[in-house]
Amino acid sequence: MTPGDSTILRFEDVSLHFDTTVALDRVSFEMHPGQTYVVFGAAGSGKTMLLKVAVGLVRPNSGRVWLFGEEITHLREQDLFDMRARVGILFQEGGLFDSLTVAENVAYPLTNQRVLRHAITERSSNGNGAARTVEDRVRESLRFVELEETLDKFPAELSGGMRRRVGIARAVVSEPALLLYDSPTAGLDPITANTIVALILKERDLRNTATIMVTHRYQDGHLMANFRYNPNSGQIERAGGGRDVGQVSTKFLVMNGGRLVFEGTEPELQANQDEYVRKFLRAGGA
Amino acid sequence: MLNLLKPPIEAFQEFVLLSIRAFRNIFRSPHYADDIFIQMDVIGVGSLFIVSLIGLFSGIVMALQMARALTQYGAQGQVGQIVSITLVRELGPVLTAVLVAGRNASGIASELGSMKVTEQIDAMRALGTDPIQKLVTPRLIALAAVLPLLTIISDFIGLTGGYFIASTMLGLTFSEYWTSAWQVLEYNDIAQGLLKPLVFAVIIALVGCFYGMKTTGGTQGVGRSTTSAVVSSSVWIFVLTAFITYVWNRAFAQ
Ligand SMILES: Nc1ncnc2c1ncn2[C@@H]1O[C@H](COP(=O)(O)OP(=O)(O)OP(=O)(O)O)[C@@H](O)[C@H]1O
Ligand SMILES: [Mg+2]
Numbered sequence: 288m289t290p291g292d293s294t295i296l297r298f299e300d301v302s303l304h305f306d307t308t309v310a311l312d313r314v315s316f317e318m319h320p321g322q323t324y325v326v327f328g329a330a331g332s333g334k335t336m337l338l339k340v341a342v343g344l345v346r347p348n349s350g351r352v353w354l355f356g357e358e359i360t361h362l363r364e365q366d367l368f369d370m371r372a373r374v375g376i377l378f379q380e381g382g383l384f385d386s387l388t389v390a391e392n393v394a395y396p397l398t399n400q401r402v403l404r405h406a407i408t409e410r411s412s413n414g415n416g417a418a419r420t421v422e423d424r425v426r427e428s429l430r431f432v433e434l435e436e437t438l439d440k441f442p443a444e445l446s447g448g449m450r451r452r453v454g455i456a457r458a459v460v461s462e463p464a465l466l467l468y469d470s471p472t473a474g475l476d477p478i479t480a481n482t483i484v485a486l487i488l489k490e491r492d493l494r495n496t497a498t499i500m501v502t503h504r505y506q507d508g509h510l511m512a513n514f515r516y517n518p519n520s521g522q523i524e525r526a527g528g529g530r531d532v533g534q535v536s537t538k539f540l541v542m543n544g545g546r547l548v549f550e551g552t553e554p555e556l557q558a559n560q561d562e563y564v565r566k567f568l569r570a571g572g573a
Numbered sequence: 574m575l576n577l578l579k580p581p582i583e584a585f586q587e588f589v590l591l592s593i594r595a596f597r598n599i600f601r602s603p604h605y606a607d608d609i610f611i612q613m614d615v616i617g618v619g620s621l622f623i624v625s626l627i628g629l630f631s632g633i634v635m636a637l638q639m640a641r642a643l644t645q646y647g648a649q650g651q652v653g654q655i656v657s658i659t660l661v662r663e664l665g666p667v668l669t670a671v672l673v674a675g676r677n678a679s680g681i682a683s684e685l686g687s688m689k690v691t692e693q694i695d696a697m698r699a700l701g702t703d704p705i706q707k708l709v710t711p712r713l714i715a716l717a718a719v720l721p722l723l724t725i726i727s728d729f730i731g732l733t734g735g736y737f738i739a740s741t742m743l744g745l746t747f748s749e750y751w752t753s754a755w756q757v758l759e760y761n762d763i764a765q766g767l768l769k770p771l772v773f774a775v776i777i778a779l780v781g782c783f784y785g786m787k788t789t790g791g792t793q794g795v796g797r798s799t800t801s802a803v804v805s806s807s808v809w810i811f812v813l814t815a816f817i818t819y820v821w822n823r824a825f826a827q
Contacts, residue, residue: 339695342699344695344698344699364698364703368698368701371698371699371700371701372701374699376696376699378692378695378696379692380690380691380692381691381692382691382692382693382695382696382699383691383693383696384693384696384697385691385693395700396700396701399700399701399702400700400701401701403701
């Protein structure tokens, strides 16, 4: 039953409940490097809890979870810190520290994660000329989300879409192996929402990062499955030609009341006849 | 019956766990010294004015009340002693603590509560920081340092208020009042008067943090946590002062 080293994330019969509410009900799935997962589900269906359990922020009541091939279900918080250093998370409610500036927020993982901090000080003490300082990386990350000019602002001074982008900058600054986006487009106008998805695509395709995106919009999932960032043209393009790589590596999960009711590719999702599952196809109108 | 008892017992368990972790972190690095000083400033300097004001008036009121009773027995010379003992042993610590609970248990609960509902606390844990180390322990240390000091200040200003009444209404001289006020105090009164604020500080910090960290349900939840933190820390202050006084009297029974 030991999973191969190749899994990024693996759930086995994971259940979580609060008093009487069931948040996760025997959820099992497996995610491999380079894969993208898009998670649909009604409000309260357990999408956020799925992500939190995946990085040990919430402990499941039963079942087992492996992150990067290592079982984390019983790890101590101190050891979890080092595991989480390899994961970037965009929280649904933002999670930006409102007492810190944008630059300090984005620098936070680099200065507070033990492993990342050590990596940076080691590299600079080696006298490696090419070593990037924390400041360089913060700038780079904010340039990536096109918000370099907000360095010294506080999160409260930014618009909702800008805050989301700062959140993305903070999630990607550590160059994680796994990225979790919790409802990145919720509450944004369609244009802003599309720029956010474009950023997520860009990060995924530039570094081939395993990505899980929770969303209400079918369109977001459709973009993730069928479009790629082309580093040569700097544009988002339809993935295609012969064997459709994007299609194969993007999977869809649908959650209902804590249960995983669908897992499969986009064509499988579109062919599904379940009433609940079809609701997410219609909602996006794609 | 068992189901009825389950939530409070679980909550108490969680509270004890939080307390153990908060105390354990005092001896562990990293230490967030900046946060400790910021909290000392917010709580100590921020409460200084209101604590002094209430201290002053409690001394004045007590002297006024005592003045009438004592004059009947021709014992008005003892007003300093009575004001001094009640303030130092009981009223100073309790009034100061209740004020600080109202100002800061609520402040702590609402600050941590909004951090909880906007997932800043989860973000801390995700980004390699122990929220208890970063948020709870500094508040605990700051309150434990500041509340005894505030209490001493409040006691002293209260005595000054008493002196104001004693001198204007009872015609006591400066040295008559202050000598009797000072001489009546024994070491164990002062010790009791300093132990209490230390215990109350721990209660205010931990109760405020506890309700803040377990906030759920958006902004409404923050409001609920804030109220619970003030009510519950105030109740604990009165329960514990009764308990400490009782134990103290047994231990130092004359
Ligand atoms: N701290 C908590 N205490 C009690 N119940 C909780 C708690 N956190 C989550 N739940 C419950 O767990 C279930 C799953 O919650 P979750 O946040 O994962 O939903 P979601 O799918 O992310 O919903 P949304 O789309 O609204 O974000 C819900 O029924 C919720 O009420
Ligand atoms: Mg959610």
